Amino acid sequence: MDAGDALYEAVRNSLEAGARHISLTAAVHASGVSLCVEDDGEWDACGDPFTEGYSTRGRGRGMGLSIVRSLDRDSCIRRLDGRTVLTFRCKDRDGLGQTLALLFSLCWSCGTALDVSIGGWKCSAEDYAGRLGALDRAEAIWKMRRELALRLDKVEK
Amino acid sequence: MAKLSLEELRALRARESARMAKRDIHGKSIHVVVGMGTCGIQAGAKVTLNSIVDEIEAKGLKDVIVTQAPCQGKCDQEPVVEVYSPALGAVAYGKVDARLARQIVDEHIIAGRIIKDHQIDLEA
Numbered sequence: 545m546d547a548g549d550a551l552y553e554a555v556r557n558s559l560e561a562g563a564r565h566i567s568l569t570a571a572v573h574a575s576g577v578s579l580c581v582e583d584d585g586e587w588d589a590c591g592d593p594f595t596e597g598y599s600t601r602g603r604g605r606g607m608g609l610s611i612v613r614s615l616d617r618d619s620c621i622r623r624l625d626g627r628t629v630l631t632f633r634c635k636d637r638d639g640l641g642q643t644l645a646l647l648f649s650l651c652w653s654c655g656t657a658l659d660v661s662i663g664g665w666k667c668s669a670e671d672y673a674g675r676l677g678a679l680d681r682a683e684a685i686w687k688m689r690r691e692l693a694l695r696l697d698k699v700e701k
Numbered sequence: 702m703a704k705l706s707l708e709e710l711r712a713l714r715a716r717e718s719a720r721m722a723k724r725d726i727h728g729k730s731i732h733v734v735v736g737m738g739t740c741g742i743q744a745g746a747k748v749t750l751n752s753i754v755d756e757i758e759a760k761g762l763k764d765v766i767v768t769q770a771p772c773q774g775k776c777d778q779e780p781v782v783e784v785y786s787p788a789l790g791a792v793a794y795g796k797v798d799a800r801l802a803r804q805i806v807d808e809h810i811i812a813g814r815i816i817k818d819h820q821i822d823l824e825a
Binding site: 545548549552553556560611639642643646649650653678680681682683685686689 | 739751762765766
């Protein structure tokens, strides 16, 4: 599992909590990437959400945040001003650009707003939809992947 | 209009998601659904989805919708890909790696032939 996989699990967790708005912030460092996923979904304060198998959505679930914890033992989740905030770090940014393109498509399909900020550069699913049309078109996903890969390269340099 | 409870909102969202995932495809777009639950991701579903997108782009296909679905309960068959097309209806494939993903685009979507060796039954 890489940074992209952990990020996908984190955003999917937000969607399954009923989030209508997700903000994602990524800071690229020499030692890796710091990620913050903030959403307005439901919050369940009982138990440790990073525990494998912990889920508010029935049996056989509850792997996503444990995967995030397996990549970063200092990962943290808290409730702040009515929003759930998850922060974690990854040693590299493998899979990040490709995952972001899929997440824009996924959130757009679910009707959830997604705002992304990478090193000061900002974009939203709404911005992409305005330029590319329906984000579930294969053509749109391909274009987003290319743009995001170039954007992440610029940030690293 | 009465305010919806959280449970009602969830149920509404679930119905809309199901409707979008299995939209009426007669005479309309081809729809590819890739299982992207945790089990799918661990089995390599991101590579599968990206391979499908790359092959669609390489072959210049327009009007193909590619969406992501949660775990469908066939974890031993992940990555699972469903294709909905006017010609062939709904077909599911299991253990779709990058090679099979490209084959699905070339044989199923373009040539209109079901790849029987890799077809699975999601209801079984």
